Amino acid sequence: MKKDSHIDTELVIAYQAGDQKAMAKLVQRWHLIYCKKAYWLVKDTSLSKDIAQDCWQTIMDKLHTLQNPSSFKSWSLRIVYSKSLDALRERSRKHSKETEFDKSHLSFVEDDKENIDLKASLLKAIKRLPEQQQIVLRLFYTEDYSLKEISELLSISVGTTKSRLFHAREKLKLILKPIIGKT
Template identity: 80%
Template structure:
């Protein structure tokens, strides 16, 4: 164990001095251990390999800041551990976003169904109105004609148009009240 630590210390010092081959030696010695450590935390073989790669990138970027080369093992394993925890947090956030997205999709579908059901109920209720009231309701709400335009189209006074529209609305309330009252 002491011998292994001494080898790591020498390789770290060599890398810090500019020897690029030293990092290859460290990777050869530690990569599998990093993968196993990451796997022990995340329980995903592919993810653990990615974590080991990211850890090596961080190690190479920050190796020059390592003041005590003999502490390479604990320093590097702490990096792997931190990266593994970051990966777990990211997976958790991703699952949470997916769950939330799924809930939103269900809500949109439910909302669409509810609107479609209400529209069907309203159309059925309109069909139960007298023909004159149906015409005024459709022209006013579906075709978006003004009261004056409806009166001209149907050749009736504006007052009669208003009256038919009022009575049609009141009848629709009476028809729909038992249906909507049961839904709530």
């Protein structure tokens, strides 16, 4: 997708000029990516599809206001991210404030008994972190985003991103110290 960003730019310009087929091509190029990004945050297939659909409605309504067509990727992914967070907030209001963390993301731990216990402890510790810190941890460690990319995606400064990552690590150290000391 990175090398084809000029295609997105051309499609955005065409849509802004009134070409409805350009939007269909954008949807074809990006819909699956939006579904995956939304799923990565909300961990619900059906909800992620709804979020992606909702994002397309917002994109179609506001694409004419995008002043720099070459920024379509980051602009649209911010919409996906924001709508996903809105869905998470809504879900947490209805249910509980616990967020799920997909255990499959921690494949770096071998599956022997001791490491299974350690993995479970780590998951519990991560769930105890504030949601903002959990998200930064996920983006940095499981999605391999850079600090700059995370700051752009979350619309926060690089300093805030570093701070959230630092504080998340420090809290995890404190939470896991008694557990790790036993092993």
